Structure formats: C-alpha cells, structure tokens
Amino acid sequence: MDAGEQTVPVWLRERRAGVGRPAERSRAEVTAAAITLADREGLAAVSMRRVAAQLGTGAASLYRYVASRDDLLDLMADEVAAGYNLPTPGGPWLTGLLEVCRQGRELMLRHRWLPELVLTRPTLGPHGVDLLEHVLAVLAEHPADTAHKMEAFAIMNTLTAALALNELSTTSGTRHRQGAYLAHAVAAGQHRHLAAALAGASLVPAAPAERFEDTLSKILTGLLGAA
Amino acid sequence: MDAGEQTVPVWLRERRAGVGRPAERSRAEVTAAAITLADREGLAAVSMRRVAAQLGTGAASLYRYVASRDDLLDLMADEVAAGYNLPTPGGPWLTGLLEVCRQGRELMLRHRWLPELVLTRPTLGPHGVDLLEHVLAVLAEHPADTAHKMEAFAIMNTLTAALALNELSTTSGTRHRQGAYLAHAVAAGQHRHLAAALAGASLVPAAPAERFEDTLSKILTGLLGAA
C-alpha cells in the first residue's frame, strides 16, 4: 500500500511494533559499525558487505535496518553530530557561534570522513536539528531576520567542513600533487602575481586552530555585523 | 623504470612524441564526452564504459588518455573552468572578486555536477591556476599577506560551490526530504526558537542571484576588510 513512501527521510522510518521475530541488531549498532569502519579505513571502505562483516552478519541483513547505503551515510553524519556538547546560550552571540565551529572542527578532525559528507549531502537529522535550534537560540537577540540566520547556520557548517578538509589534506599526501603542478606552472613563466606570492613565506602556516577561529570569526562578523 | 610516478598530477603527464600508431582520439575529446554525459545524466552516469560508449569505443581504450576515473574528473572540472571570461583587473577589488563569483555560480548552474567536484576535490589545473593568478592580480594593491589572499581564494570557490549546490537542491526534489523532517521535528514540540523561526516568512527567498552576491559580498568584506 505504501508505494511512494521513499520521499520520507530515514529518521521518520522507524521500527514497527513487537510482532514477529525480534531483530538481532539495531539501527544504532549498524551505524556504529559503519563509523568504526570509516574511522579506520575511510569512507570508501564503508560498503554494505564490509559493514555486515564487521557485525558478523550477511550484507542483505543490513537492509532490515537501513533502506540504502545513502541512508546509512546520513545516519553516520547525524550520529557524530550527537558529539556536540552545547552549553546553555548566553553571552555574546559571536562567542557562542565560534564555540560551535570549534567543536565542529574537532569532530571533523576526529572523523576524517565527515567533511565530505557534510559538504556533499547537507542533511538535517535529529542532532542536526538540535544544533540548528541551539544556533537560533544563540542568535535570539540578534536583529537579523530568519532567512539570514538560517543562511548563517548553513555557511558556518559548510565552511567548518571545508576548512577542516583543507587542513586534513595538508597533513596527508593529497596536497603534494597540487604543489607539484603549482610549482610547474610558476616555473613556466606566465603568472606574474602567483610567482611573486609563492616567493614569499611558506604556504602552510602554523597554528591551524587559531587560524581557523580567526577566519570564521571574520566571516561571521561580515555576515551578521559586528558583535 | 618510472614506478612511483603516480604522484605527478594529470596535467604533467602529457602525450609523448609521434612514434608508433597515432591515437584516434584526444584527451580533450574524452573530457568533452564526459562533460556532455554529466550535463545530461549527472556525475554518477560518468562511468568509463558509458563515456567510452559515447565516443563509440571500448572502455579500456580510455586508459590510453587518462590514468583513472579520478583523473578524468579532475580534467572535467578544470575544463569547465576554462569558461571564465576574466576581464583585465582594475577598479575596486571587491567588484573584481564578485565578478569571479558571479561567473562561477553561472558555470555551476550550467553544469550541476561541478559543485560536488569543487567541494570534494579542490584541485588546481591549468585553468584553475589562471583563475588564481587573476584573483591575485585583482588583490594586487590589497595590503593583506599572501596566505590570507590564498585563503580568500579558496573560501571564495568553496562558498560559491556550496551556495550553488544549495540553490540547485532547492530546485530539484532533494530539498523536500529535509523540509519533511524539519516540520516533523518542530511539530514534536521541543525546539522553541526553530518553531518561532519557521512560523515566519517562506524559507525559499526569491531572487537567488541577488542574494548570492549579497552574501558573498558581506563575507569577502569580513575576510579582507571594507573596500
């Protein structure tokens, strides 16, 4: 009967009543296994078969808990968002927002697969909604209208993810590819300003945490006005 | 002999001299076919087999022009970046940067798969380097140091992609899923501020182009100071 229910998000499709054989695992267990796997071997390693193996079951069984792999990814992202430790709002709004960003960055450095998920499928699950509620609370006294506050929330999250991703690529080897071609392009002669810029100081500045907060502080101030 | 050359980016691995059987196609042709396919059916449809079919050849032949699918994606992104029409720098820097953002947004609305690529694999190819050179030229008189200018460039691109992605999801059906759960969460009672916010005006404001430029203008001003 429920043919076109695919439009309903994951979080609204929950367990039915206690009739029939009881499930041996839970959606939370599946999500946790996927997160463990992603932490250890990256997002690409999160295949249905490998998650199932991690749980000691067959791949097809996972579909009792999750409608698709994409569902599972959404669940992973929202589950990590449970890690925010949100203080009761109070004090200047900029301080409150920066604290959210700071914690977001730490979550993303701890789970290196998160930025990609946040950037490409910005979905709001239960914990994401809680986060949004908190941000709106922090901005309660702020004169901006709703649309601007929502936009600030989205930009905050996106930028936190993008900066974290950038920071992570600096650590791993991904970045060297870019540097190699950049050097080549500069050596080729064109690109006057680029050559001048690269002649200066190092491109990887120290104290990424401070730089991160400084950057986001400036951007949020630009978006919402001075505190 | 060249065992570990995989670290070299795509753009440095070019065609050798004219010895042996000449190639029937070119790297540019392969890239163009992939772009056509992505424009018509999305990024997921860009598989080696389908790109090859589009060209009327076998899948394995593509590896004569491209080392991997990821290479092909990098080529696609940089090829589209050739579409920037960069005016000779002059006038206020903010105007110059906003013009770059405006063109970026249009490219991304024309190629709906671009934002995802820009966000998840921010690689600089030849045209990307040209763009960076242009931005540095626009900022030539600006007092900020190199690191800050580079960061501004990265943030500009990321944000353009993120806002474009958001704009695209508003059009397609992806967004309704989120709305559905948001409504559910609000109806559940908690989330005081969220309920108040959603009681206000519509969430999808009109005139996205103006809003886009306004937002980026504020952010760039916050980052680099008032013009």
Added chain:
DNA sequence: ATCGTTCGCGAACAGTGTTCCCGAATGGGT
C-alpha cells in the same frame, strides 16, 4: 620489408549496491 612502439579493446577480475526468496524464529490469539 623489418623493427620498435604505440593504439584499440575483448576478456577477465574483484569488487559494488540492491533485490528475491527462502527457511527459521517469534509472540499473540484461540
């Protein structure tokens, strides 16, 4: 005509997400 080299690409490999369909397990109703 021969040789070194490159190209095209069918076939195969190891993996993927997902669906089908089965037998097994369960708990409520009688």
Added chain:
DNA sequence: ACCCATTCGGGAACACTGTTCGCGAACGAT
C-alpha cells in the same frame, strides 16, 4: 497446545563498476 501472520537472517543472483592483461593491428622510421 497449537497455529499463523509477521518479521528476521542471509545465500544467491543481477546489473553494474574501475581497472589490468595481453593480443593483434597500425603506424613512422630505417
């Protein structure tokens, strides 16, 4: 105690995917 609707577990299969191997064909230079 039995039955039976209902759910769960999961092997097998399908339609794909990216990538490698190796062979025959095509060329430029000698």
